[in-house]
Amino acid sequence: MADYRRYLDPKTLNKVAGLELKARLIVEGFVSGQHKSPYKGSSVEFREHREYVPGDDLRFIDWKVFAKSDRFYIKEYEEETNLKAYVVVDTSKSMAFASDGISKLEYAKYVAAALCYLISQQQDANALVLWDRELKKFLPPGNNPLHQKDVYRSLSEAEADGSTDVARLFHDIAERVRQKSMIILLSDLFDDDRRGLLRGLKHMRHKGHDVIVFHVLDRAEIDFPYDRMTLFEGLETDDRLLADPKALREAYLEEFQTFAHEIESGCLASGMDYVRLATDRPLDVALSSYLAARSGTR
Numbered sequence: 411m412a413d414y415r416r417y418l419d420p421k422t423l424n425k426v427a428g429l430e431l432k433a434r435l436i437v438e439g440f441v442s443g444q445h446k447s448p449y450k451g452s453s454v455e456f457r458e459h460r461e462y463v464p465g466d467d468l469r470f471i472d473w474k475v476f477a478k479s480d481r482f483y484i485k486e487y488e489e490e491t492n493l494k495a496y497v498v499v500d501t502s503k504s505m506a507f508a509s510d511g512i513s514k515l516e517y518a519k520y521v522a523a524a525l526c527y528l529i530s531q532q533q534d535a536n537a538l539v540l541w542d543r544e545l546k547k548f549l550p551p552g553n554n555p556l557h558q559k560d561v562y563r564s565l566s567e568a569e570a571d572g573s574t575d576v577a578r579l580f581h582d583i584a585e586r587v588r589q590k591s592m593i594i595l596l597s598d599l600f601d602d603d604r605r606g607l608l609r610g611l612k613h614m615r616h617k618g619h620d621v622i623v624f625h626v627l628d629r630a631e632i633d634f635p636y637d638r639m640t641l642f643e644g645l646e647t648d649d650r651l652l653a654d655p656k657a658l659r660e661a662y663l664e665e666f667q668t669f670a671h672e673i674e675s676g677c678l679a680s681g682m683d684y685v686r687l688a689t690d691r692p693l694d695v696a697l698s699s700y701l702a703a704r705s706g707t708r
Contacts (some may be wrong), residue, residue: 417523417565419451426528431592459483463550473666493534494551496587497522498579499568500626502542502596506570507598508689509630518596518626519565524697525594526561529553538564541579542572544545549592570649576601580610590618598626599673608676621682625673629690634662 459472461481475483499522505515505535529536535551538561547564549557576599583593594612601607614621630636634657670686677684685700 413564415458417519417562418527419520419524419693422520422524422694422697423527425698426524426701427531429698430532430705431525431528431701455695457621459485485617493529493532493592494587495525495529495534495592495594496537496539496551496583496590496594497525497529497594498539498541498583499565500542500574500576500595501540501546501568501570502572502574502600504574504587504598504600505626507628507631509628512689512692513570513625514598514628514689515568515570517687517693518624519568521596521624521626521637521687521697522594522691523562523565524693526558528701530558536542536561539583540564540568542570544572544576545579545582562583565575574601577603577610579605581613584610584613584619586619587619588622592620592622594622594624595687596624596626598631599623604669604672608672611677611682615682621677621680623673623677623682625684625686627686627688629688631666632688634659634666 446667459475460483462471462484470484472483472485475481487491499515501515504517506513508514508516511561522649526536526538530553535553536558537551538547538549539545540547547568552558561655576597587593594674597606611621611623636659674684674686683700683704685696689695
């Protein structure tokens with residue numbers, strides 16, 4: 411069994427410990443001083459019922475409703491609806507790529523673990539979503555030690571597998587997460603349906619979510635440094651191409667830059683944060699730089 415603690419990198423956690431992941435938009439919750447809230451006053455008032463999901467605190471099950479419906483429902487109160495952050499990690503095969511050192515998926519796991527740790531330290535709730543073409547894992551929002559252990563263990567056990575359908579996932583999340591929340595995406599965003607991908611991102615923003623896109627890429631994907639005859643193999647297909655990269659380099663870089671620009675422009679135009687993370691950049695520096703900048707422009 412993988413050691414779930416391996417992704418809690420002390421150097422990274424120490425770097426982000428004094429920072430905050432603040433909500434820029436109105437979130438549906440009550441948090442003293444940390445986030446904006448549409449609710450006034452500080453009384454603890456009943457808000458609504460929602461269906462129980464594994465990981466919820468059993469203290470808040472409404473047994474009267476259970477007696478009538480034979481189904482478990484949770485009572486939600488204003489004070490119980492702090493910021494909920496959904497950390498969404500792409501585990502498709504393309505995330506296994508590593509030209510030198512750490513793979514994109516491993517890098518994304520470290521980012522996800524650090525952010526979940528930071529969110530829990532703020533007394534907010536974090537959720538974990540793992541997907542490739544299909545939803546592989548969904549841990550609902552929580553903040554108790556057992557929940558955090560499940561998050562880190564699920565990250566440690568995640569493997570790159572399957573093809574990608576990013577657009578469908580984004581639409582699914584937009585509909586699944588009903589309460590306005592923070593949604594943090596970690597993906598290389600490689601999807602043939604680029605327009606569909608951007609529509610999915612806009613769908614989440616249309617639902618009022620505060621969306622952060624971490625575009626995780628390998629340095630070789632950005633710079634295409636190959637200079638001798640190379641066999642290129644598809645990670646999500648059976649395609650193979652033996653080619654002289656010098657003949658491909660200009661066209662590849664033009665296509666890649668168009669792709670990256672479209673994603674970044676689409677995110678910024680819709681009010682989402684876009685952060686490119688190259689796997690050769692020290693994680694503690696990259697993450698602390700972004701969090702400091704986000705807090706300063708709140």
